[in-house]
Amino acid sequence: MSDLSHVDRYPEIPVSLLASRGVLRTGEWRNMRPVARERRAPCSDACPAAVPVPRYLHLLAQGRLREAYETFTLRNPFPAITGRVCPHFCEAACNRDPYDGPLSIRALERYLGDAAAGLGLVGPEGETGKSVAVVGSGPAGLAAAYYLRRSGHRVVVYEKREKPGGLLRYGIPEYRLPEAVVDAEVARLGALGIEFRTGVALGPGMSLEALKEAHDAVVVATGAWEGRPMGMEGESLLEAGLEYLEQVARGHHTLPGRRCAVIGGGNTAMDVARVLRRLGGEVTVLYRRTAAEMPAIPEEVAAAARDGVRFEFLSLPRAAAKEAGALRLTVERMRLGEPDASGRARPEPTGETVDLEFDAVFKAVGERADLAPFPDAMRQEPGGWLAVGSDGSTADGAVFVAGDLATGPATVVEAIARGRRAADAVSARLGGGYDLPAWAAEESPDVVAPVEVNHAYFSRRARVEPSEVPPADRVGGILGEETAGIAAADALAEIERCFSCGYCNQCGTCFVFCPDAAITWDDGPVFDYDYCKGCGICSVECPGHVLLFVRERDDG
């Protein structure tokens, strides 16, 4: 019989005799390749403070609370505050909005803030030996103070009122933002060594020049508190809305009259209306445009309506007069015209008027800053508005401004963002600073578009809405906090709704799909380009489109 021993030496199946790595590099066939590139989610892009929403939500979902909090507070130190009062530009931009409603980002932010109650903020790595004054302790001043301190500077906060917090404490009613939340944040800053000096105001007693003498730099964030004149007859008979809120915040829960009117359509108007309603008033909001043009947070408008606040739209008070113990308000009916500079339809007079009778009328048509302490050299023109760079810098190199003083009346989150930017600008001048994690140092400006999301991975599900605390259960009575935090299970379920636009939340889809097993895993996909044939399946499947598919000859 012939010798078949050579046949027996063959393996039974076609299998490489050597380990295959390096034998046949099928990756050489590739002319396109996948690259993992984190990009900006539209929520982060819309956020004035640029909070990396998908990133901190992912950490939260993994139970990494401290990392989630530290990630968040790299951009905004006060999630418990913005989680309650932010107008959440993020939700309006959310790629999930057209699918089944935006992610409940503000509720998740509050969840983070409340869950992190026991945690401290990240402090400085070392001391710079420089000293910075922060004037004003509203959201801009507190944020500036935090990032200055984190950067290694000694920080002294000067506050005109008896307690720090500014608008957060004296302008936003307790039912939206409990004072205890503000206290906790101030305490956290105090724990980092930030010094608060209260009862001292910028002015004759404490000039800008004196502060510049005592410190290496000054950040002014005194806000916008002065009522804007409407120029109507009998205006002095009206009460200032913001002042009333401050009075209530100080514990004077008095109703100035049964029939109340609030003039304006912004957040202050809603706050005044809802506080008056809580104290038993019959409240009518007079607004010169319509519901669609109101600058207030839509939820607050809806809540005011639920509270029983009446709205008279297209109504502009022209005159007020005292009459038999009551106030007669002459209101002109308006109509909508062409859009103005803000993009909203402009109210135009019709000439038609109506007389309405109230016991008290509040003005909440916007506030302006007190610019008296600033020399003409810092203004755009003598007697005019301050000349402020986007980083808060002024003509005086040692003075920076932040918050409403820099922008005009805006939101808490914009003030926080301005405070951080001013602090960073101070450090750029004085030295010091804080380390940025890699993601923040290399952040892409490229925003993920809705069409880039792979909806196949997301079933439609209604978003989690925070519930209302029953009036009887509210801490602090009728003015106590109205909105409940969401439960942990609801938070986790809501985080699952996040498309994670442009952020790798380690879902593993690419790993599962790669037909060439050319993806290995190390807290995210690692491509073995020796064996990646460039089929592109991983890129197509990637739910949040972190994996881009680029031409091989481009450097990506």
Place this chain on the structure above:
Amino acid sequence: MGERMLLTGNHAAAHGARLSRVQVISAYPITPQTTIVEELSEMVASGRLQAKFLTVESEHSAMAACVGAAAAGARTYTATSGQGLALMHEMLHWAVGARLPVVLSNVTRAMAPGWSIWSEQTDFLSQRDVGWLMLFAENVQEAQDFVIWLYRVAEQVYLPGMVAMDAFILSHTSEPLIVHDQDRVDAYLPPFRPLYDLDPAEPRAYGGLVNRDHYYEMRFKMYENMERAGPLLAEAGREFGEVLGFPYAPVEPYMIDDADYVLVSAGAMTSNVRFAVRLLRERGIKVGLLRLVAFRPFPFEEVRRYLGGRAKVAVLDRNMSPGHSGIFAQEIRAALSQGAPPTDVYGYVLGIGGRDIRVETVVEAVEDLLARDHPERCLFVGVKGLPIGPVRPDAEVRPLEPLEAEASG
């Protein structure tokens, strides 16, 4: 020993997989196979079977997943039918070329179009040349046992195997059977030891390109192992009787010793054929039966021994190969052409598309057999309006006639 139960053939097949301790099941549902995988998925869900149940999007993927799982060292099972088996075809080649002893139960079903879910064996026999072991079960007991029997042999030669179960007649008919005790099956069927370990630490390319100077030898060795499977199947069938009480063999003769005329059949129809043989014996006709249990490897020796030199052999095929004849008839003739005394083989095709094969149908075929004086390649039994006979020489293609309503208008 074991538990007497009343089960359908499909549920019995599921028990066969369970008793074989399969570790991975990957399947796609298709009538009339569905209740096999439904039962298995319930077994897995309830924890009665420790296995991974993979749902996939097609039979092609089902077999691909079986290939992957078996390559990783798991005992792997699937079940399908008709079009599903056809869609699996490419992956059937893959399993055998990779020498992975997957076992599948195929509920034999007529191929489309016209769509039919009814019994016919052409789907199964179309896989003849792929290189799988192929068995035909006749009853519910065998639907269970042949799965176990196949694993035993398949894992010795590293070749996959499939069991044919006739649609509805076997798959959906309840019969009493013995569901074996697990420890007895464990004594019969040792754990699967894969031929090659899939080791991520030492990655290798499997199933890759093979040069002309190697491929032939690999196939040669595969062929050699299929040859080995014949005696192993017979031995394992005997041992099945010793350990589990049901002896099996590649063929099963019935009233054959003195028979002048021998019928050949396979699958569930055999029960009626056996009954017909008894009736014909009562009429004094010396007829016998050879049931084919194994189709691959083909039982050449047994066929020659039992059929060689008989006056007439009638092969009853529930299948056909157009341009030739019933597939079993071809195989029997081929086997008898080598070293057997001259034997006339009459090919009968019947039961196509689920047409009933009754006892009287078989009796009619035997009466036809007795009346003929020379063998016919392919005789059709039960075509409406025609006596048993070959195709018509004057058959022609007719154009589609207009519908009546159109014609009258």
